[in-house]
Amino acid sequence: MSSEYKALTLETLPERLVTVESISKRVGSNPSNWxxxxxxxxxxxxxxxxxxxxxxxxxxxxxxxxxxxxxxxxxxxxxxxxxxxxxxxxxxxxxxxxxxxxxxxxxxxxxxxxYLENYKILRGKLILGEKVSGLAEALGKFCARTAFRGSDFFMKAEEKKADVSLFQNNVELMGITESLVFTDPYFEADRNHHTSGLDTIIKILRDDVTMKENVQHMLRKFTSNCETMCHGDLHSGSIMCTDTETRVIDPEFAFYGPLGFDIGMLMSNYLMAFFSQPGHRTNEIELKDYQDWILEIIDKTIQVFYQEFSYLWKNERTGILYPRALFENQGHDSSEALNHILKESWKDAIAICGIEMHRRCLSLAHNADFEEITDLKVRAKLEARNLLMGRELILNAGSMTEIQTVLKMAKVFNEKDPL
Amino acid sequence: MSSEYKALTLETLPERLVTVESISKRVGSNPSNWxxxxxxxxxxxxxxxxxxxxxxxxxxxxxxxxxxxxxxxxxxxxxxxxxxxxxxxxxxxxxxxxxxxxxxxxxxxxxxxxYLENYKILRGKLILGEKVSGLAEALGKFCARTAFRGSDFFMKAEEKKADVSLFQNNVELMGITESLVFTDPYFEADRNHHTSGLDTIIKILRDDVTMKENVQHMLRKFTSNCETMCHGDLHSGSIMCTDTETRVIDPEFAFYGPLGFDIGMLMSNYLMAFFSQPGHRTNEIELKDYQDWILEIIDKTIQVFYQEFSYLWKNERTGILYPRALFENQGHDSSEALNHILKESWKDAIAICGIEMHRRCLSLAHNADFEEITDLKVRAKLEARNLLMGRELILNAGSMTEIQTVLKMAKVFNEKDPL
CATH class of the missing domain: 3.30.200.20 (Phosphorylase Kinase; domain 1)
Structure with a gap:
């Protein structure tokens, strides 16, 4: 191909890509059959x-x-x-x-x-009420492994620094997160839009100085804490599943950031799927069953994340941080250090979770989970629950040390009528 | 000059550098007169x-x-x-x-x-008991200005990220800090050496698992928190003074790191100057007067740092963090956010201070403040005070919110005979 950029079209794609051997050998050498x-x-x-x-x-x-x-x-x-x-x-x-x-x-x-044949975007499945077995195991492990193995717990220091150096150049996509996620929801940004009826809720958020401070503390970590490579956009639209298989796609927002980032954003998108369910099904039994399943998935994902991260801490801690020379080799346990790290990252995850719950209803890119609810009164009510719980998470991230507290809170907000 | 590296010598320097116009126009065009x-x-x-x-x-x-x-x-x-x-x-x-x-x-x-004519290395002046007027103002402002203006509080996001990307390549010098400062003091590293008589103190440090965890939490911030450009080696050997003027030199360890890093290392080197004083003068009045002066310098430096940083927060907050659109422009005060940042950075500074107090007596590169004390029993006693106070700082960094607490603690340890 020419080195000059040209967007592909349905018509030009075959002739342009058939000359690429690694493509043609997987598709076929006759472009007219593509x-x-x-x-x-x-x-x-x-x-x-x-x-x-x-x-x-x-x-x-x-x-x-x-x-x-x-x-x-x-x-x-x-x-x-x-x-x-x-x-x-x-x-x-x-x-x-x-x-x-x-x-x-x-x-x-x-x-x-x-090509992930027979896979569907997870968000679509969540809207339809389809369950996926193995979902929590797959994503809990994915988050733990990428977080641990992309950090100074595991990597050689020079390779980690070279990677940080490289990904710091992903400036424009980090810039999108910095404005759309962390900033725009909290003032009258041009690109904002929201479901009518939410103005009183938005006022509560923008009047909450302590909450806005916490959001900005988290943005500060986003721009400054480059401890591991995050997917950067791990919502249910970046996950593809069959009934039993789970894959992760679309990491163009990847950056070296806080290790709780991906797990927090993932949890947030599950919670939005949870809150949006009454807009997608009316049978009370089906509704409760599927909402319970989503909460179970969150619970299990976090458990798997902790288990896997702890396993890697014990078995693959080869980086410069918390070296064995200072702990195990002197007969000293390093598990308190691990607990500290997990606790701190969990706090970050909770805050990010709350922030993502806000921006998906207030900023530019909304979630289909809510957006496909055509009854705007219902949509506004469900978004209001979601927005107010997001606020609680941001305000209380430090004290919500157990995932069960988050899940109980979701059930409480799921019963509220905040408008 | 040729592009092939060759170390300069007294003999080769004039002929090699006279061809560089920006040098010869400042020194003279006849190298035989150099x-x-x-x-x-x-x-x-x-x-x-x-x-x-x-x-x-x-x-x-x-x-x-x-x-x-x-x-x-x-x-x-x-x-x-x-x-x-x-x-x-x-x-x-x-x-x-x-x-x-x-x-x-x-x-x-x-x-x-x-050429900083008539300037002397501050460490030498501290050993000799010479005072410098304006020292605290100069360095408090230097630390505040470089910290603030090298961060996302002030810089354009893309310039900050480009800078982080660049300085992440300073791998070898960061590696020296990572091992010599944060790691070697706490196990039997090959390059370690220490004054005889300190073995019991060293055992206390290495047996203190909680303290070692805190040191490693700080190393984690060193490797992962790239919030501003730090000098990276701001001890009294990197500062040159006349009686009234102060300049900063030698930033080859520069890196994007925690904003409390420089102020913590500076404070540490003042405290080591303080503890080493009894090894350099015996007149009780002179000793007390000079030790008091050092503590005053620390106090004043921190005050100036806070004042200047707060001034810049109010007047130059043009970066993407804590934007006015979310605070002042909505009639909301941002000073609680500032307090949070300063408090967190102060905690880091205290921990770094304690760690630097350890490595300068236990790792490879010792301080002349102690090293020039020829009576090894005296040196060991003073180093022991310093080492044990370092431990207290690392253990209690979170609760020592006031500089006065640190200074009082220094006076208490200054009276101890820990050996």
Whole structure:
């Protein structure tokens, strides 16, 4: 391919990519037999499924602007470079959890990757009320392994620093998180929109100085604490599942950040799925059963995360932090240090969880979980529950040391009518 | 000059550097009239004073190894590149506090800079009992200005990230701090040495698991919290003074790290000067007077730091953190957020202070303050006071919210005979 960027189209894709051997050998050498469809439903990129005589794969290409907004909001193609680098690291740190990569072209912002046949976006399944077995195990381990193995607990110091140096250049995508997640919800930002009826709730949030301080303390950690590589956008739209299998996609927002970041954002999106359920089903028994299942998933995910992280602490602590020379080799236990780290990261996760619950209803990119509820009165009521619980999480992150406290709180807010 | 690295010598320096216009125009165009002397007394580099018909300047050149140890410990010449970059930023952030830079040659690891005539290394003055007026104001402001203006409180996010990316490559010098400061003191590291008689004290430190955990929590912040550019080695050997003027030199350990780092290391070196005084003067009145002066300097430095940082918070908060749009522009005060940040950074500073007090008596690079005390029994006693107070600081960093508590503790330990 030419090195000059050109967005692919359904028509140009076969002739442009058939010359790439690692692609044609997986799809087929005759481009006239390729069938191409565009399935990008995200906010940023083109995503094609390509099928040919031999097989299928996904072509993901960055556009030079934010797809959700249009070319009035330019966005670097380099995000594909960071996505590629993140996928490579995630594959190392938790094998087989992300799609296999077959080809990367930096100047075209293009990645060819494994087609996850029969997988659906988790968010869609959560809206439909479909359960996934093994979901919590997969994602609890993914978060723990990528967090631990991307940090100074495990990596060689020079490799960790080189990685931090590299990912600090993912400036534009970190900038999106910095404004859309941490800032815009809390003032009249141009790109904000919200369901009508929420004004009183929004006033409560913006009048809460202590809460806004806590949000900004968390933003400070986002911009300054580069302890491990985070996926950076681990919501239910970045997860694909069958009934029994779970994979993680779309790490273009990857950055070196706080180790509680991914688990907090994930938990947040589960909680939004939980709160939105009454907008998607009316049968009380089905509703309760599925909401309970979501809370179980959260509970189990956190348990698995702790177990796996603790296992890695004991068995793979080869980095410069908390070296064995200072603890085990002197007959001293390091588990109190581990507890301290987990407790601190859990606090961060809770705060991030609350912030994500806010921005998904108030800032630019809303969640389909709420957005697909057509009855605006119902939607506003459910979003209000979600927004107010988010506030409680941000205010009380330090004292909510148990996941059970969070889950009980969700059940309480699920009964409220705050409007 | 050739791009191939070659260490300068007294003999080769004039002919090699006279061809550099920015140097010869400040020294003189006739190299036979140059007089050169080597004054490097640090642990790492060559330092020449060059005098000629027109003027004088300093040539600092990195050696490809650690001078203190010899060529068995290779060390990158690139440290001069980071020193140069740090000096440029410090000059922007606190003008006239660091030497003016006249020339930089990356491949030679060479910086030509202002000769600070009539200035002496502060450590030497502290050993001699000489006072410096304006010392606290100068360094309190330097620490506050570089901390604030090198952070996301002030910088453009993309410039801050580019800077973090750059300085993450200062791997070898950060590695020295990571091992010599945070790790070696707490186990039998090869490069350790200590005054005889301290074994019981060292056992207390190494048996204290909670203290070692706290040290490692701080190392975790050192490797992961890149909130501002720190000098990285701000001890009294990196400060030059006349009786009334103060300048800061030698930032080759510069890194983006916790904003309490420099102030903590500075305070630590003052406290070591304080504890070592009985080894340098016997007149009780002079001793008390000078020790009191050192404590006053610490007190005043911290006050100035807080005042200046708070001033900058109010007047120069142009970065993405704690934006006015969320606070002042909504009629909300941001001073609680500032207090939180200062409190957290102060806790870090206290912990760093204690750790530095340990490593300077137990690890590789000791302080002249203690090292020049020839009576080893006296030296051991004074070092023991220092080591045990360091432990208290590390253990109680979170609760020592007032500088007065630290200063009172210093007076108490100054009376102890721990051996």
């Amino acid at each position: 069938s191409v469809s565009e399935i990008g439903d995200g906010n940023l990129n083109l995503v094609f499924i390509v099928k040919g005589d031999i097989g299928k794969l996904i072509i993901k290409q960055a556009l030079p602007y934010v797809r959700l907004v249009g070319d009035s909001w330019p966005l670097t193609l380099e995000r594909a470079f960071f996505e590629y680098n993140a996928l490579v690291r995630q594959e190392e740190r938790d094998p087989k959890r992300v799609p296999a990569i077959h080809y990367f072209d930096r100047s075209q912002g293009l990645i060819a990757m494994e | 007089s050169v002397s080597e004054i490097g007394d640090g642990n790492l580099n060559l330092v020449f004073i060059v005098k000629g018909d027109i003027g004088k300047l300093i040539i600092k050149q990195a050696l490809p190894y650690v001078r203190l140890v010899g060529d068995s410990w290779p060390l990158t010449l690139e440290r001069a590149f980071f020193e140069y970059n740090a000096l440029v930023r410090q000059e922007e952030r606190d003008p006239k506090r660091v030497p003016a830079i006249h020339y930089f040659d990356r491949s030679q690891g060479l910086i030509a800079m202002e």
